[in-house]
Amino acid sequence: MIRQLLTLVPRRGGGAPIVPEKSVAGRTLLLLVTIMAFLSAVTLGGVILVQKSAIAWSADVGRELTIQIRPMEGEVMDSNLRTAVSLAQSTPGVANARALTIEESQALLEPWLGAGLDLSAIAIPRLVVVQLSDPAEADIEQLQRNLSAIKGASLDTHAAWRQQLNTMAGTVVLSGLLVLGLIGVATVLAIIFATRGAMATNREIVDVLHFIGASNKFIAGEFQGRFLSIGLQGGFLGALLAILFFLLIGTAAGSVLPSEATAQVGALFGQFLLGWEGMAFILAVVPVIAVLTAITSRTTVRRYLSEAS
Amino acid sequence: MPLSPGQWLGHAAGEGPRCYDGAKLIRFCAADFNRTSWEHPFLIEFSDVGLRYGNGPEILKDLTFSIEPGSFHFLTGPSGAGKTSLLRLLLLSTKPSRGKVTMFGEDVGNLDQDSLLQMRRHIGIVFQEFRLLDHLTTFENVALPLRVLGQPESEYRPNVIELLEWVGLGERMHALPTLLSGGEKQRAAIARAVIARPKVLLADEPTGNVDPDLSSRLVHLFAELNRTLGMTIILATHELPLLDRFAYPRMVLNKGELTIHD
Numbered sequence: 001m002i003r004q005l006l007t008l009v010p011r012r013g014g015g016a017p018i019v020p021e022k023s024v025a026g027r028t029l030l031l032l033v034t035i036m037a038f039l040s041a042v043t044l045g046g047v048i049l050v051q052k053s054a055i056a057w058s059a060d061v062g063r064e065l066t067i068q069i070r071p072m073e074g075e076v077m078d079s080n081l082r083t084a085v086s087l088a089q090s091t092p093g094v095a096n097a098r099a100l101t102i103e104e105s106q107a108l109l110e111p112w113l114g115a116g117l118d119l120s121a122i123a124i125p126r127l128v129v130v131q132l133s134d135p136a137e138a139d140i141e142q143l144q145r146n147l148s149a150i151k152g153a154s155l156d157t158h159a160a161w162r163q164q165l166n167t168m169a170g171t172v173v174l175s176g177l178l179v180l181g182l183i184g185v186a187t188v189l190a191i192i193f194a195t196r197g198a199m200a201t202n203r204e205i206v207d208v209l210h211f212i213g214a215s216n217k218f219i220a221g222e223f224q225g226r227f228l229s230i231g232l233q234g235g236f237l238g239a240l241l242a243i244l245f246f247l248l249i250g251t252a253a254g255s256v257l258p259s260e261a262t263a264q265v266g267a268l269f270g271q272f273l274l275g276w277e278g279m280a281f282i283l284a285v286v287p288v289i290a291v292l293t294a295i296t297s298r299t300t301v302r303r304y305l306s307e308a309s
Numbered sequence: 310m311p312l313s314p315g316q317w318l319g320h321a322a323g324e325g326p327r328c329y330d331g332a333k334l335i336r337f338c339a340a341d342f343n344r345t346s347w348e349h350p351f352l353i354e355f356s357d358v359g360l361r362y363g364n365g366p367e368i369l370k371d372l373t374f375s376i377e378p379g380s381f382h383f384l385t386g387p388s389g390a391g392k393t394s395l396l397r398l399l400l401l402s403t404k405p406s407r408g409k410v411t412m413f414g415e416d417v418g419n420l421d422q423d424s425l426l427q428m429r430r431h432i433g434i435v436f437q438e439f440r441l442l443d444h445l446t447t448f449e450n451v452a453l454p455l456r457v458l459g460q461p462e463s464e465y466r467p468n469v470i471e472l473l474e475w476v477g478l479g480e481r482m483h484a485l486p487t488l489l490s491g492g493e494k495q496r497a498a499i500a501r502a503v504i505a506r507p508k509v510l511l512a513d514e515p516t517g518n519v520d521p522d523l524s525s526r527l528v529h530l531f532a533e534l535n536r537t538l539g540m541t542i543i544l545a546t547h548e549l550p551l552l553d554r555f556a557y558p559r560m561v562l563n564k565g566e567l568t569i570h571d
Contacts (some may be wrong), residue, residue: 018453020444208440209399212501213430214457215423 018209019202019226029194029293030230036187036247037238037289040180041282045246047176048278054169061158061165065130065140066305067097070152072125077209081126081149087146088130093138095131187289190297195227195300206308218303224298231293235286242282319569332409340486351375351411352509352541353399358408360394368394370565372408376543381535382569383552384545386562395562396513399543401429413508430458433502437493437514441486447497448473448482454505469504476500476530492523496530503534510534512544516551524548 020026048077067084071077081099088097101107105124132138140157147153199206209219274282353376360369368391376382383391397403398410401417410417412428420428441450448469455465473482476496483491486494495515502510512531528551534540543560546552552559558571 016445016449018442018445018456093352204440205442208442208453210402211434211440212454212457213426213432213505215426218457 017226018222019165019205021296026198026226028192029198029227030234032190032194033187033231033234033289033293034237034241036183036190037235038241039238040183040289041239041242041285042245043176043179043183045242045274045278045282047173047180048274048281050169050172050176052275052278054165057165058162061162062135063132064158065132065138065143066156066158067128067130067147068125068156069128069150069156070125070154072152075151077123077126080153081128083150084128084147084153087150088128088143091139091143091146093119093132093134093136094143095133097128098129100127100129177283181237184292187292190295191227191296195223196304197224197299199301199304201221206305216302219305220298220301223301224294227297228290228294230266231290232286234293235289239282239285242285243274243279246278334547345354352378352413354409354411355398356409356411358396358398358405360403361406367406368565369398369405369562372567374560374569376509376541377543379535379539381532381542381557382544382560383555383557384543384560384562385547385552387547390560390562390563392547393513395567396434396543396545397510399509399511400432400434401425404528430454430505431508432462432510433505433507433510435495435502435510435512435515436496437517439498439518441494441497441501443486443515446483446485447478447489447493450486450497451504453501458505465504467568469500472500472504473497491519492527495519495527499527499530499534503538503540507540509541509543512542514545514547516546516548521548521550524551525554 065088069077069080069084084287085097085099088094101112105126108127109124129141140155144155147155209222355372355374358369359366359367360370372395384395386392394403398405399412401412404410404418413431415424415428417425417428441447442453445453451473452462452465452469455469456462469477470482473479476499478493478496478500481489481493486497489497495518499512499515504514512530515531516527519527528544531542531544532555535542561568561570
């Protein structure tokens with residue numbers, strides 16, 4: 001399709017391409033660019049997934065506070081819970097506050113203590129979940145001050161946890177960008193070698209063009225057009241394969257992994273859904289790879305021609 | 310009297326390129342090539358020119374000669390005498406080790422790469438082994454120098470077609486070089502060499518890959534280019550029968566030394 005689109009672009013001076021459309025070096029370079037574009041797009045997609053999930057997590061967690069009330073001698077837990085709920089509800093920026101029932105609290109402990117235990121005899125800490133309508137406007141300090149009147153009450157804003165999450169997401173994003181950079185360098189090096197190979201294969205064409213008075217700029221332009229075409233085709237194929245990869249892995253994660261694992265993976269990566277924005281980023285790999293291929297090959301061709309003359 | 314290209318091809322006399330003012334085909338008229346249009350008395354001047362590659366022996370020694378615009382010279386001599394090296398100097402693809410080469414009134418040694426490139430566009434070259442690009446049709450091969458100059462196809466197409474018809478390849482313009490005979494390939498190569506109106510046409514053993522009868526016809530074609538277009542031609546050959554058949558001055562190279570026989 002890309003090749004057909006390229007045929008619509010008017011050639012300099014018209015006529016058939018001076019550098020043959022098909023050559024062994026061209027096919028090798030196409031495969032190479034496709035692989036590099038695929039790796040770039042998958043890395044970029046992974047970075048986008050992690051970042052999207054981290055932002056979503058951070059936003060979700062940021063909208064919720066937890067008040068913990070530890071059992072204390074001489075204190076009535078139910079009364080303290082009601083007081084905490086009403087204090088929270090009267091705080092500006094709080095949408096609602098709800099004390100977890102004893103059953104819900106027991107369910108939270110089940111993963112650690114096991115199911116089927118009678119916890120009624122044990123005094124366990126109780127939680128009040130506070131939903132914020134607007135985290136920026138919520139007066140958390142006021143709530144904290146008010147809660148100090150309740151013995152054994154403490155407020156958890158999850159700040160430390162969010163910071164850890166942001167640090168982890170930032171590390172993953174930075175690592176992804178580093179990998180992208182390395183793929184870029186590897187792509188440039190591979191294109192240089194492939195271009196020099198293609199130039200050697202087409203030496204006769206270069207000689208003839210020189211003899212008929214073509215400038216190095218003209219010859220480089222002819223080769224650049226050829227390499228731009230390869231870059232566009234390879235970039236498009238690589239991006240398409242990467243999109244298919246994400247669609248497949250999303251489907252596979254849902255059907256192959258057990259439901260608990262799917263939930264965990266889903267929590268981490270958001271069901272592998274890149275969304276339109278992610279797709280757009282992956283498709284942006286196409287022009288980047290094409291331009292990278294064209295610029296690298298043009299520089300290589302001009303250096304080759306300078307050496308040759 | 311030499312045959313016109315039309316007669317050479319078995320056509321009626323006068324079927325050569327039509328030259329008239331104001332038409333696109335003006336490029337093939339003699340006006341651009343005849344000696345009165347050139348302000349310098351000599352197109353090419355060599356003065357004590359020597360050439361050696363690296364630290365090797367001197368291949369060309371003390372060459373001093375001049376070539377008038379519109380002239381035709383044979384360049385001859387035994388194998389290894391330095392014919393190809395002299396053609397390389399004339400094609401500006403190498404520089405002399407010593408001495409001075411002047412072309413079109415300019416000292417070649419003082420020219421930068423861009424100026425050398427501009428000058429090279431006034432020099433056409435025909436090789437023994439044709440050197441056509443196999444993936445391009447005959448038409449596309451011949452049009453190549455005009456594409457290099459940035460002309461659009463709509464502009465150069467009629468000129469290329471006319472020249473192809475003139476050299477007898479009108480019916481073969483869409484054929485790939487691999488489907489052409491040796492003589493057809495060489496005529497295509499000649500058309501490619503002259504399509505951009507060079508002032509000088511160099512030919513390196515252009516008859517080396519064709520039979521003797523065709524050799525003579527090809528030299529007739531060069532003679533016609535010289536006669537009708539006033540193109541300056543230097544044709545390297547070691548075929549003695551050709552030299553005897555055509556009464557043009559001979560530049561004879563022997564062990565790197567040159568003598569000219571009028």
